[in-house]
Amino acid sequence: MRSLIAACIALIIASSSFFVPEAEATLTATQAASSSMFSTLQPCRNLLALIYARRRNRQGFVPPCDPRFLLKRQPIRSSSSSSSSAAASSPGSSSSSGAASSSGMDRDDTTIRSQFLLLGETGPVIGAAKAFLYEEPLDVTAVSVTLTTDVASTISAMLIYDDAGHLIGRATLTAVGSSVRTYRLPLPHGSFIIDKATERGVYVRPEVRSRDGGGLGNLTVKIDTISFEGSGVWSNQSYVRPSSGTNQFPTFVTARSVLTSVTNAGDLNGSLVTGTSRTLGAFRFEGRSRDASPRLAIRDLTFTIEQTGGVQLSNVRLMIPGFSEMWSCAAGVSAVTCSALSDTFGSMSDGPRELQLVGDISADDPLNASLRLTLNEPGSAVSSGSVTWTDGTSTFTWVPVAAPVAAGTMWKY
Numbered sequence: 001m002r003s004l005i006a007a008c009i010a011l012i013i014a015s016s017s018f019f020v021p022e023a024e025a026t027l028t029a030t031q032a033a034s035s036s037m038f039s040t041l042q043p044c045r046n047l048l049a050l051i052y053a054r055r056r057n058r059q060g061f062v063p064p065c066d067p068r069f070l071l072k073r074q075p076i077r078s079s080s081s082s083s084s085s086a087a088a089s090s091p092g093s094s095s096s097s098g099a100a101s102s103s104g105m106d107r108d109d110t111t112i113r114s115q116f117l118l119l120g121e122t123g124p125v126i127g128a129a130k131a132f133l134y135e136e137p138l139d140v141t142a143v144s145v146t147l148t149t150d151v152a153s154t155i156s157a158m159l160i161y162d163d164a165g166h167l168i169g170r171a172t173l174t175a176v177g178s179s180v181r182t183y184r185l186p187l188p189h190g191s192f193i194i195d196k197a198t199e200r201g202v203y204v205r206p207e208v209r210s211r212d213g214g215g216l217g218n219l220t221v222k223i224d225t226i227s228f229e230g231s232g233v234w235s236n237q238s239y240v241r242p243s244s245g246t247n248q249f250p251t252f253v254t255a256r257s258v259l260t261s262v263t264n265a266g267d268l269n270g271s272l273v274t275g276t277s278r279t280l281g282a283f284r285f286e287g288r289s290r291d292a293s294p295r296l297a298i299r300d301l302t303f304t305i306e307q308t309g310g311v312q313l314s315n316v317r318l319m320i321p322g323f324s325e326m327w328s329c330a331a332g333v334s335a336v337t338c339s340a341l342s343d344t345f346g347s348m349s350d351g352p353r354e355l356q357l358v359g360d361i362s363a364d365d366p367l368n369a370s371l372r373l374t375l376n377e378p379g380s381a382v383s384s385g386s387v388t389w390t391d392g393t394s395t396f397t398w399v400p401v402a403a404p405v406a407a408g409t410m411w412k413y
Contacts, residue, residue: 043069046190048137048233064235106165110203114250114381115400116258117221120210120290122159126252129226129243130163130201131194137233138241140192144227145171145204146182154215154254156207158183163201168192170207181224193233201243202226208254211291217256218394220381223249251381256391257289257296259399262375262406265354272311272361272369272411280316280336280357281373281408287348287389295392298346298353302386303336303373309413310364311371318345319356331359336373346389357408370412375405 044050044065053063110125117123127145131138145158158171171185194200204223209215228241266282281303287296305313317326318338327345329338336357345355363369379385379398386405388397399405 041066042236045231045236046139046233048193049236052234104167106161106167106205110165112203112250113400114252116255116396117206117208117252118258118288118290119154119208119215119217119254119256120213121208123206123208123252125203125205126221127223127226127249128163128201128203130199131228131241131243132197132199133194133232133239133241134197135232136235137196138194138228138230138239139189139233140187140194140228140230141189142184142186142229143168143171143192143202144174144182144184144225144229146224146227148181148222148224149220150179150181151219151221151254152180154209154219155183155221156209158185159205159207160185161203161205162192163203168202171204189231194228194230206252211256215254217254217391218396219254221252221254253381253396255396256291256393257287257294258391259285259287259296259298259348259387259389259396261286261401262387262399264406264408265356266409268409270409270411272363272366272371272413274361274363274366274369276315276360277358278361279409280313280359280361280371280411282321282354282356283375283406283408284352284354285348286352289391291392293392294349296348296389297343297392298341298348298355298387298389299395300340300388301338301355301375302377303338303357303408304376304386305332305334305336306372306374307370309366309369311369312362313371314360314362316357316359319358320345321354321356326358329357367413370410372410373408375407376403378403378405 041063042065044053044067049065050067053065053067056063057067108124112125112128115124131140143160145160147155152173157173160168160171162168169185169187171183173180174182174184204226206221211217226243228243229239230241231238263284264282265284266279285298289296301318305311313331313336316329316331316336318329318341319326325344327338327341329336346353357373361371375386377385378401379387381398384397385399387399388395389399390396
């Protein structure tokens with residue numbers, strides 16, 4: 001049975017001419033008569049072009065390339081195998097990058113949202129794009145990523161993945177005129193083919209230099225365009241395809257340290273009791289850094305007051321559980337603001353920080369009263385939110401989380 005299968009496979013391979021000699025020895029009479037015409041044609045670049053050229057010749061049409069010759073005598077690799085091969089040889093595919101496994105597959109979150117790029121790490125996905133060619137298959141020979149600004153001092157390269165999560169390779173800086181905003185990844189012929197009338201995409205992660213390696217914080221990183229360069233499999237025509245569709249690339253910001261989460265450190269619900277020095281809420285702040293001397297710290301907090309029953313707050317203070325020292329905050333009708341926190345209260349250099357709010361509570365209608373303090377607004381790279389923090393060098397007024405940032409304990413009568 002095995003010998004029969006092997007014989008069939010050999011017959012199929014022979015009839016399909018997967019491996020083509022330099023000169024075809026079995027040309028038909030018609031093909032031989034027109035062989036002088038072939039001398040003006042270039043050898044076919046790959047197997048698909050060769051098959052198409054032979055079909056056109058049999059039908060009596062002029063083929064787009066010489067149907068007797070194959071420029072590269074090797075079978076076309078599938079996109080997954082070529083991606084894995086590129087990953088294995090790519091400098092960005094080592095385990096230190098943190099984004100790709102040893103097999104070249106991306107194992108991390110691929111959600112695209114505005115956030116911080118930590119110095120010394122491979123960053124989150126900063127953009128994705130797709131290409132589409134209706135006329136014929138596209139043999140992609142390069143992928144280019146152009147940023148809106150020059151951040152070459154901090155972004156050393158771009159890791160390019162296909163839409164299945166395979167690492168294709170590492171795009172490096174390429175000067176275009178006086179601009180050094182473009183990262184380009186050349187690809188060998190046949191390694192990344194987009195089928196005719198088929199949409200296929202890539203996504204991008206940046207390699208961010210460490211602070212000791214020259215990386216700078218508080219730089220804006222935003223993709224301007226992602227382009228696909230290549231040639232038609234059948235026509236050999238050159239194409240440059242910018243990403244198709246409407247692409248909205250979010251804004252990212254580099255930082256020495258990053259505030260990663262803010263959560264409720266108290267109970268979900270509790271009984272509301274009016275009086276002095278009542279607990280109003282508790283919150284936990286966490287972050288991380290690759291810096292040898294991290295200086296991550298909280299500077300300002302603005303809590304939205306959610307209340308019913310005419311609840312009023314006064315004499316609000318911030319404290320660290322287990323310590324007697326307190327920090328005074330300003331209580332208004334709709335918000336509590338704790339500003340310019342000292343390192344005693346705000347520093348996170350030694351780990352997560354838990355902060356508790358206490359104050360005096362009064363209510364016009366105690367029987368129907370409720371109260372909750374919430375860090376409501378995350379802000380963005382271009383707008384301020386409820387939390388201000390510093391990485392030791394720069395001050396940031398937003399956090400990369402969804403709204404609300406953190407809701408405290410709901411107190412009810």
